[in-house]
Amino acid sequence: xxxxxxxxxxxxxxxxxxxxxxxxxxxxxxxxxxxxxxxxxxxxxxxxxxxxxxxxxxxxxxxxxxxxxxxxxxxxxxxxxxxxxxxxxxxxxxxxxxxxxxxxxxxxxxxxxxxxxxxxxxxxxxxxxxxxxxxxxxxxxxxxxxxxxxxxxxxxxxxxxxxxxxxxxxxxxxxxxxxxxxxxxxxxx
Amino acid sequence: xxxxxxxxxxxxxxxxxxxxxxxxxxxxxxxxxxxxxxxxxxxxxxxxxxxxxxxxxxxxxxxxxxxxxxxxxxxxxxxxxxxxxxxxxxxxxxxxxxxxxxxxxxxxxxxxxxxxxxxxxxxxxxxxxxxxxxxxxxxxxxxxxxxxxxxxxxxxx
Numbered sequence: 001x002x003x004x005x006x007x008x009x010x011x012x013x014x015x016x017x018x019x020x021x022x023x024x025x026x027x028x029x030x031x032x033x034x035x036x037x038x039x040x041x042x043x044x045x046x047x048x049x050x051x052x053x054x055x056x057x058x059x060x061x062x063x064x065x066x067x068x069x070x071x072x073x074x075x076x077x078x079x080x081x082x083x084x085x086x087x088x089x090x091x092x093x094x095x096x097x098x099x100x101x102x103x104x105x106x107x108x109x110x111x112x113x114x115x116x117x118x119x120x121x122x123x124x125x126x127x128x129x130x131x132x133x134x135x136x137x138x139x140x141x142x143x144x145x146x147x148x149x150x151x152x153x154x155x156x157x158x159x160x161x162x163x164x165x166x167x168x169x170x171x172x173x174x175x176x177x178x179x180x181x182x183x184x185x186x187x188x189x
Numbered sequence: 190x191x192x193x194x195x196x197x198x199x200x201x202x203x204x205x206x207x208x209x210x211x212x213x214x215x216x217x218x219x220x221x222x223x224x225x226x227x228x229x230x231x232x233x234x235x236x237x238x239x240x241x242x243x244x245x246x247x248x249x250x251x252x253x254x255x256x257x258x259x260x261x262x263x264x265x266x267x268x269x270x271x272x273x274x275x276x277x278x279x280x281x282x283x284x285x286x287x288x289x290x291x292x293x294x295x296x297x298x299x300x301x302x303x304x305x306x307x308x309x310x311x312x313x314x315x316x317x318x319x320x321x322x323x324x325x326x327x328x329x330x331x332x333x334x335x336x337x338x339x340x341x342x343x344x345x346x
Contacts (some may be wrong), residue, residue, distance in 0.1 A: 022318060026248045033243040048244060052251050059255055123234055142238040167193045174231040 007071035014062060025100065026055055032145060033079045039139040040083040041090075042128045050086055054079040073146070073153040080136055080154055087132045126177045134169035141166055190212055195225060199232045259277060277335075281327060288320050 014021035032056060038047035058075050065074060127135050140151045152159040190210055197203040214221040295313055
């Protein structure tokens with residue numbers, strides 16, 4: 001639901017009392033924010049809760065929002081931090097499955113089962129084994145909406161550090177996927 | 190070849206020097222072929238990363254939550270009202286005790302019930318008038334200042 005109206009003008013409308021602006025702002029950014037949260041926490045229900053909390057936080061702080069900054073980087077930073085906090089709180093409750101066990105649980109006809117529609121789930125499983133930082137780097141980079149500089153603003157580090165961290169994250173993901181499926185991953189493409 | 194260089198190739202932003210080294214290593218090193226293949230496969234899967242969709246009623250739920258959270262703020266403000274009320278009542282109580290106790294103390298044996306009109310000549314009448322004046326003053330302060338103030342804070346005006 002993208003329109004020509006900028007985030008700034010929607011925020012202006014909200015601050016001048018137009019409550020429909022909240023809905024417009026949410027519709028515009030909900031999918032991206034939800035995707036970032038989902039990739040980090042791994043479940044749709046939790047991701048939706050986190051995204052809603054992030055929107056509420058953003059709405060409450062709108063009057064303090066520095067309009068010289070970009071709304072998306074400011075807002076995605078809230079989403080990122082909320083998801084990170086959630087992940088830390090729930091770290092002890094998450095399943096600690098060894099990669100070897102996970103590999104054993106994959107059926108023999110993995111190649112066919114993971115075709116196309118299940119590739120996303122497979123990647124999500126692999127992402128679940130990475131740190132939230134790594135997941136964020138990979139997600140923000142491959143969604144292709146933010147530049148390295150903007151990703152740096154979202155996670156609060158320099159663009160150079162983002163590049164280094166992104167490289168390490170991609171390497172770790174490749175290793176994880178390799179451990180999970182070994183040679184079978186080749187058949188996915 | 191560093192990992193960063195390999196990812197530059199996959200992202201389509203390698204320097205000429207990196208491309209040259211990459212081509213050379215692909216021909217000469219089996220380990221490099223495996224590593225590059227592994228990174229390329231992961232990259233290909235990730236390139237299909239698409240935006241997830243929220244539930245269809247996400248925005249409605251969000252707006253409902255936002256409106257409820259706004260109401261909670263108003264409610265929090267109104268929760269202070271009983272405290273102000275208790276403070277006000279305590280002040281009135283203290284004033285009454287200060288004014289009434291001396292009257293009771295002095296009035297013992299001084300009020301002649303058989304001559305009720307004599308009360309007009311004694312302190313009791315004056316003090317009662319004083320109490321009534323204080324109560325009326327508090328009532329007026331409440332109407333003129335306190336009530337509008339709390340109504341403004343509660344967002345009723």
